[in-house]
Amino acid sequence: MTRIHDMGGRYGDGPVKPEPQGIVPFAEGWHRKALALTLAAGGLGVWSIDSARHARERLRPKDYARFSYYEKWIAALADLLVETGLVTREELAAGNAEAAPAHERLFRAEAVGPALARGTLYTRTDGPAPAFAPGDRVRTRLPAVNVFVPGGHTRLPAYAAGQTGRVILSHGLHVFPDSNAHGLGEGPEPLYTVAFSAADLWGAAERDDDEVTLDLWQSYLDPA
């Protein structure tokens, strides 16, 4: 069983509402701050992007459903700060804290430009050899679960579990979110893009020859 964030294919969400082109303005002043605080605190390097995604995913389903995008970010940030020991529950409740010297890994203003332009590489050089190549038929794990942690982070959506597809791209070794999100090491694995027939995924597709692709790690896949 996956979590509420795993919504691909779900019915009932209503229409998509297009917006003007160009740079997207922040709808609310606090959205700006929510984004900046999340990136600045993430810049401490205390948690990985996989842990941050999992922190959003394990919000209570009723909170996940009612929170806007940046409310999810802020809630997950508060949870991560407490879980990693950077902030206490008492400080959150008080909305304030005793003044303290700068953290040794403080993400300083002068580092922002270079760090955002550099990003974080997720490719690795040491790990298992690729078991598949473009053109190979593969079947995905069923059910879509994290095999290390019950209810843990995984990037295999439920809608693509137990499906047969065709490898179309091979990306080399990438950090494995299922282990990295839980502090179990980066465990790099070969990553592939796999194409699935829409007819296979949905039974009745809009068009039988349409396809959906997913980026999937080697341990999600068996030969088919």
Added chain:
Amino acid sequence: MPHDDPDHPHALLPSDPALRVRALETILTRKGLIDPAALDAILDTYERKVGPHLGASVVARAWKDSAFLAALRSDATAAIAAMGISGRQGEHVVAVENTPETHNMVVCTLCSCYPWPLLGIPPAWYKSDAYRARAVREPRTVLAEFGVTLPDGQTMRVWDSTAEVRYLVIPMRPPGTEGLGEAELAALVTRDSMIGTGLPAAPA
């Protein structure tokens, strides 16, 4: 790290999101966990510098310069880095080209992965439950909500971004643009055309 905390710490913050954010900013600043000037630098990046004009410059060059298109096909990350485009949420880029046979569209059903260095911060619709849920199952119905109807015979390939690979759609070059330069071409390339929910504008 704790996994399912039955007592989520975030619930200790005020319920009003603006007050929540203010409380966190106060705590983080006083504890030396954020540099207030870093917040301004982050916002300056995404409000003024990084946006879809960068992706549009890549598409226009790909339309105009066959050597660049070849470089983009073999290693898009390196090709855009040579144009000075790189960074967070765009560390591993793949360009996918629309053709008369195939129309590409990008989604992230599990969260909202998006090629930030090329397109900036995603629009609200890209992050919406409706788009995340429906783009994989009924992409043609979603396209119709953007006013796009594909010709018969053009199949769809929807890319669900489940890893750290970020996809940039290279739309087809509009007819009647043969004489245009790169800057004029880039002006036709909309953000949505690089996600695959739109098409480039027609030349004036």
